[in-house]
Amino acid sequence: MADAYPSVAGVAAAASAFARFHPRLCTLREIGQSREGRPLHVLSYGRGRRNVLVVAGPHSDERIGSATALRLAERVAADPWLHARADATWHFLLCLDPDGTVRSEEGPAVRRTPAAHFRHSYRPPADEQPEWAPSIRAADDQLPESQALIDLIDELQPFLQCSLHGNDLGGSWIQLTRDLPGLAEPLGKLSAERDVPVQTGTYDALYWTVSGPGVYVMPGPGRPAQFDSLPEDVNRSTWIRPHAYGGMTALFEVPMWASRKVADTDPHPDPARALAGLATLLRRQSDRTSVLLEQVRPLLPDGGAAPAHRPFAAKAGGPGERATLLRIVENLTAICPQVADEWERLHPSPVPLSRAHLTALDIAARRISLRTTGTLLRLLDCVAADALPAERLPGSAQSRVRQQCERQLAEWADELTVGHDLAWVPVSDQVGLQSETVLAAFRLLTEG
Template structure:
């Protein structure tokens, strides 16, 4: 980040290979950078290292904003060559997940300042600071105060599924067909086609709990260091309920990628119209044609000791999941009632409204799927971490979707287009939402230093990139 947000110099750079120690090198900061600030920081770095950093435009956002990639490497760097087998790092694929902005800038800075680090990897690093600036700007209201949970919920934005960069790559499977590729997604496709990278990471973060990982193929030699990196900074692994029930488990808190073909089969098995629920595929699936090793580190804003507590509790696992299903169903029914009542009177097709029109109905659908999953679970006690994930997940979705619905209704109020019914819905939602805010606070846990979150992500991506460096990857389309 710029000098205004970075409060101290990074610790001395450890030697390449000691990836655990690299996690402690991110400088302290108390805010996430806004889009303009982030790009300015990258340009300052490029100006300070003109022989190492090259700025390239790779596309245009939906609202017309240029999209940039900064390539760090020795000698002339170009995105028009026939693939360099290097490393691609993409921030902001989900605009409500800003940890990656800090990680990406620290990575670029470290590469510029350490010839030893550059030499170890022996290839160019193509770093996209923010691939969805349109969405990121709608979250900037909480970036300056990330520990304020109330501010977070009321300024939260996550696009509807067919507007998310990460999930709008081309997809065709059974009855599903998707080719409505976003401009931002097209920019990433071009970048991957140009570089044919041996390593790709998209920078994500979650909300509460512990650290977990995704990769597109097993890598047993990585599992130990991936557990050690968060432990070195006092962070637990997330060992409770998985984010996606159909993702393979390679090791505690290490999962195979969320694959849309697997998701389709899983939903189909539950009796759901999978083709209607799945949009596109992911960057991981697109990069498979080049043999790319894909890797993700998920770090939480807030942590709780229950996240990795595998102590059995008195309640059965299936009953804990059913409790989650009931709570999701109740939230979906309430928010759905508000949305249905307000809908005929809404005149502003804001991004918030587009998002809640998709997400609110998904709560009741998710409740149905969770109930069906509970019926198939083995009869055993739940663990503390499983109970935590079920409860924290409900709080997260209520705060997220309720907050976006508040923003959609408030857009009408501020614009002077709100009818009495819209104002009534706004008041009713606000009253319930305030109770949800109070309930979520203690459950989601304590805020974590941004330097810790970015440090874990940074150390883990270096370890994974080092693994990819040693793989036999041709870079040829498959």
């Protein structure tokens, strides 16, 4: 098996073959289409009355979920305890954001370096991410992918929804919309077997209740669930939809690159100083990406003044694509000073800050700038597609800006890699860890 993620097309082909091999208990259907007309496939296995919904590909730069969904289908088919004897049917939404995921397939097909990952992966603005969009967009302006998922949840009324995520660097952790006592033990065991650290401090769940090492439970009403600078609202996301039917959602994170520092539970000796340093880092890198953006902007047709909310054009490099990429860069650049201000106010913190917490914040800060620079290079790819040959020659304005962006991306990626002592987690280990923790959560719910 190649140490690589499967493509959207490859996953669909594998699911079709799987359904043909299991005709009695398995079906493959299309529940809708993406904004660009790609099918949204659901693979179902079993005839039980209780439904489990597994959602892969909620973020287009987190590609592990589709591979995990296929592995889970194989595990379920091989074990009657997981379907017939549990009176359960499993449903696998194979990729929630195929349009974005196809774009993240660009670049090296096999194991990448962190620099290559941020250079080629694609992550849309929050209001174009199907899992989060319902919490940001108006009710009458939902993405077709979001509406398809909402309709699927209403149809199945799952007692468990599993959202499959893959953080680019860090460790393994789980977020729950309702507590599931005992889940930390299998998470720790399964992670240790694959030499993956359990992340005991996260940017995503800093304010969430800790149920056990690496397991976080959504705070109750009136308590903060995330930083104010983030536009998403978990209470209005698709994670909460199963609650209407007595169900819950579990979000499973596994890393591409592991960093031991995210498991360090020791109290940080000087969190105020560390937070001030991270705020300075954010502002400095934001200033740098702002300079790069202003050098790219004159190269865009009309300065990039295409309609800001147009979906991607069918033609790569078209005005809709350029506008979306420009909006991503502008949003990421603008959010850094807001995040810096918020982090400076984090001390004294309502949460005792460990070394793991500060490590997670450091990773988050550096990730923002790496995503920004990678997206700038993707935007320059669009410019190059329409440029005259002379404009692409060495020494041209386009070539000079590209070289600056490439050098900056490489520099920041090296700082991240060395500073956090990153170690690649083979795709097979990512799949094994994620699929087995999903099954552990299922067993706790059905056998506990």
